Amino acid sequence: xxxxxxxxxxxxxxxxxxxxxxxxxxxxxxxxxxxxxxxxxxxxxxxxxxxxxxxxxxxxxxxxxxxxxxxxxxxxxxxxxxxxxxxxxxxxxxxxxxxxxxxxxxxxxxxxxxxxxxxxxxxxxxxxxxxxxxxxxxxxxxxxxxxxxxxxxxxx
Amino acid sequence: xxxxxxxxxxxxxxxxxxxxxxxxxxxxxxxxxxxxxxxxxxxxxxxxxxxxxxxxxxxxxxxxxxxxxxxxxxxxxxxxxxxxxxxxxxxxxxxxxxxxxxxxxxxxxxxxxxxxxxxxxxxxxxxxxxxxxxxxxxxxxxxxxxxxxxxxxxxxxxxxxxxxxxxxxxxxxxxxxxxxxxxxxxxxx
Numbered sequence: 001x002x003x004x005x006x007x008x009x010x011x012x013x014x015x016x017x018x019x020x021x022x023x024x025x026x027x028x029x030x031x032x033x034x035x036x037x038x039x040x041x042x043x044x045x046x047x048x049x050x051x052x053x054x055x056x057x058x059x060x061x062x063x064x065x066x067x068x069x070x071x072x073x074x075x076x077x078x079x080x081x082x083x084x085x086x087x088x089x090x091x092x093x094x095x096x097x098x099x100x101x102x103x104x105x106x107x108x109x110x111x112x113x114x115x116x117x118x119x120x121x122x123x124x125x126x127x128x129x130x131x132x133x134x135x136x137x138x139x140x141x142x143x144x145x146x147x148x149x150x151x152x153x154x155x156x
Numbered sequence: 157x158x159x160x161x162x163x164x165x166x167x168x169x170x171x172x173x174x175x176x177x178x179x180x181x182x183x184x185x186x187x188x189x190x191x192x193x194x195x196x197x198x199x200x201x202x203x204x205x206x207x208x209x210x211x212x213x214x215x216x217x218x219x220x221x222x223x224x225x226x227x228x229x230x231x232x233x234x235x236x237x238x239x240x241x242x243x244x245x246x247x248x249x250x251x252x253x254x255x256x257x258x259x260x261x262x263x264x265x266x267x268x269x270x271x272x273x274x275x276x277x278x279x280x281x282x283x284x285x286x287x288x289x290x291x292x293x294x295x296x297x298x299x300x301x302x303x304x305x306x307x308x309x310x311x312x313x314x315x316x317x318x319x320x321x322x323x324x325x326x327x328x329x330x331x332x333x334x335x336x337x338x339x340x341x342x343x344x345x
Contacts, residue, residue, distance in 0.1 A: 008220035008227040009180075011213075017167070022160035030160075037162070038170045045179045048226055 004054040027069040058130045059112035110145030171230040181224030183233035198233045202255030208329035250277035278341040
């Protein structure tokens with residue numbers, strides 16, 4: 001795949017701000033989402049220089065947003081996590097952390113699909129939108145990623 | 157995916173926090189002037205660009221290539237430049253007092269722009285005269301090139317440089333803007 005140059009941050013921010021804010025509002029409610037929104041894009045700005053290319057920027061920013069939402073919910077137990085409760089936590093390690101590690105060697109699209117589906121429990125339609133493809137393509141990428149993982153782990 | 161619109165307040169809050177965090181390579185904003193909207197950009201070191209380009213998108217790409225991809229529109233870093241430009245266009249300011257960030261590799265360009273900065277308000281000079289002051293008397297044409305690439309027009313007054321016969325010759329923002337600036341300063345009747 002050819003390299004896609006990293007765009008100016010301004011363009012990236014304008015393209016993704018509404019999607020990220022919508023995602024956060026649904027996860028943690030409008031009030032908490034405002035702080036989380038700022039934190040998400042500050043983290044993105046902090047990590048911006050580490051980007052090697054501009055593929056999957058939407059998946060990248062949504063992954064950051066999901067992490068910020070979990071942190072925000074952990075900090076304020078009274079502010080109930082609207083949908084995040086379903087993120088399984090064992091030994092203080094959210095499920096996505098282990099998944100992200102497991103999925104490290106997958107091709108980028110499959111990795112993003114697996115992590116967003118099984119780590120963050122996003123519906124395929126949203127994953128498709130995040131990856132700039134369709135619901136079907138997201139489903140295919142996730143299932144092919146899972147097959148590859150099973151093979152790697154000697155599960156089949 | 158369902159979007160939720162980011163409110164202008166939230167948007168402004170993020171932009172301010174980003175600048176505050178020191179993580180922005182270049183901040184820019186549009187400044188309204190009688191000559192049209194100018195794109196004014198600044199690094200932490202100072203103003204690095206004033207552009208007449210009506211397509212900010214293109215200028216933003218260029219800034220990202222030259223100065224780092226963390227380019228963000230934010231008003232605060234260019235507030236002082238905005239204030240001074242407003243005063244200039246309202247005849248309340250003759251000289252700019254701004255920190256400038258000149259990312260120029262060539263010593264000749266730097267020298268010429270330093271000489272240019274000394275050309276007073278309301279006066280004009282010629283390309284040849286500027287070459288002479290930069291100790292390169294035969295480099296009038298090269299001076300023209302430096303003027304053409306002046307990253308910070310108006311503040312670095314390349315509009316005050318004209319041909320030996322008084323013709324306006326050229327201007328990055330278009331000759332009508334050069335003429336308007338010289339009229340504003342009273343250098344043209």
